Amino acid sequence: MAAVSGVMRKTHARYVILGLIFIVTTFNYVDRATLSIAAPAMRAELGFDAITMGLAFSAFGWAYTAMQIPGGWVLDRYGAPLVYGVGLLLWSVFTFLQGFVGHVTGAFVLLFALRFLMGIAESPAFPANSRLTVMWFPNHERGFATAVFQSAQYFALAAFTPLMTWTLHAFSWHVIFFWTGAAGVVLGLFWLAYVREPRQHPGVNQAELDYIQAGGGLPDMAAAREGVRWAEVRALVTHRMLIGIYIGQFCLTTITWFFLTWFPTYLMEAKGMSILKVGLVASIPAIAGFIGGMAGGTWSDWMLRRGCSLTLARKLPIITGLLFSSSIVLANYVESTVVVVLVMSIAFFAKGVGNLGWCIVGDVSPKSIMGISGGIFNLCGNLASIVTPIVIGIIVKEMGSFDLALGYVGALALVGALSYLVVVGPLHRLELGEKAA
Numbered sequence: 001m002a003a004v005s006g007v008m009r010k011t012h013a014r015y016v017i018l019g020l021i022f023i024v025t026t027f028n029y030v031d032r033a034t035l036s037i038a039a040p041a042m043r044a045e046l047g048f049d050a051i052t053m054g055l056a057f058s059a060f061g062w063a064y065t066a067m068q069i070p071g072g073w074v075l076d077r078y079g080a081p082l083v084y085g086v087g088l089l090l091w092s093v094f095t096f097l098q099g100f101v102g103h104v105t106g107a108f109v110l111l112f113a114l115r116f117l118m119g120i121a122e123s124p125a126f127p128a129n130s131r132l133t134v135m136w137f138p139n140h141e142r143g144f145a146t147a148v149f150q151s152a153q154y155f156a157l158a159a160f161t162p163l164m165t166w167t168l169h170a171f172s173w174h175v176i177f178f179w180t181g182a183a184g185v186v187l188g189l190f191w192l193a194y195v196r197e198p199r200q201h202p203g204v205n206q207a208e209l210d211y212i213q214a215g216g217g218l219p220d221m222a223a224a225r226e227g228v229r230w231a232e233v234r235a236l237v238t239h240r241m242l243i244g245i246y247i248g249q250f251c252l253t254t255i256t257w258f259f260l261t262w263f264p265t266y267l268m269e270a271k272g273m274s275i276l277k278v279g280l281v282a283s284i285p286a287i288a289g290f291i292g293g294m295a296g297g298t299w300s301d302w303m304l305r306r307g308c309s310l311t312l313a314r315k316l317p318i319i320t321g322l323l324f325s326s327s328i329v330l331a332n333y334v335e336s337t338v339v340v341v342l343v344m345s346i347a348f349f350a351k352g353v354g355n356l357g358w359c360i361v362g363d364v365s366p367k368s369i370m371g372i373s374g375g376i377f378n379l380c381g382n383l384a385s386i387v388t389p390i391v392i393g394i395i396v397k398e399m400g401s402f403d404l405a406l407g408y409v410g411a412l413a414l415v416g417a418l419s420y421l422v423v424v425g426p427l428h429r430l431e432l433g434e435k436a437a
Helices: 013-046 050-066 068-078 080-100 107-122 125-136 139-170 173-194 206-214 230-237 240-269 275-281 283-305 310-333 337-353 357-364 367-399 403-422
Strands: none
Touching: 013 050, 013 080, 013 107, 013 125, 013 139, 013 173, 013 206, 013 240, 050 068, 050 107, 050 240, 050 367, 068 080, 068 125, 068 367, 080 107, 080 125, 080 173, 125 139, 125 357, 125 367, 139 173, 139 240, 139 275, 139 283, 139 310, 139 337, 139 357, 230 240, 230 367, 240 275, 240 283, 240 310, 240 337, 240 357, 240 367, 240 403, 275 283, 283 310, 283 337, 310 337, 310 357, 310 403, 357 367, 367 403
């Protein structure tokens, strides 16, 4: 409808899309975290040692990481709404089926296989999030939009960890997989029915499209790629700016995967908490991470609106967050449960502040290969989903404590900050054919 002035008032369909991205990403992380909640009970029932459990944790990461470039190509070829919706349906089914592990022979093989398949299905998720926010949001709102979908991981842990631990206590670990998987199937059907790219969405008008485009968004980024051009992949992985970003994301993701996999076991085995107490305590750092994530995105966009360069507005929150995330090692030197939770909360808050890597990918990736660029970025970051569970499992088994494990996580946080400080350099959107710096 036209306003009195004759200027069309823009719609706000982009915020509805962002809300749905947040909900879907929440279930993305709920499904990833189910195994960490079930792990103590599964180890007792199925006789898995720490290394075996670490391998089970890593199964998702092997597939998820390996499929990032193919998943990015699928996004560039078929578009985020369809690919994301189908992926959500598939990974939810694989989550549901994990509830039957333990009722069949070869429990570890079945669990590893289902987590592996789940990783394949989830592989386009975060490149799709990035692609959708680039299409739906102008530059000065993209830090906030990225912070919203990135903060879903913390919301998932904060809101659903107590619920999943209560479910485990009241019923069994099998039920955790059943209800999370079923909820994801319902959500996937709704996504496929509603979500569209900007030009095809019935809820958006021309004024909103013009606003997005004028602010640097890319509502016309079409899905029409014929295949992966490996020369383009080579150009991305040899560019100094992107190499530094990849290193930083690996370090940041290491912190995430400690919390997603071993943190509940750490609270039980190192701090002697009951499963119900773990459910409550583990949610507190996640709440801090959620607040930190929203603060980081808001801070970055505020700096852009105040005239700061893209480089300063994006890199300062990331470097600050990584530096303060290294404080996780202080948990080795305190005994009080309250102080341990405080240390973990500060570390996870800081990690949230620095969790703007996907925003940078949207800012600097070549427009025509946004999906592939996001896939490479997520591949490098999620190598940590393989390395972290296994390394911590080995440390715990061989050392008999989590002290060195926390040192490992804290040290990588410092490496990530250093990468952004000395390797990344100024941020700018790459053009195909640009020489590596």
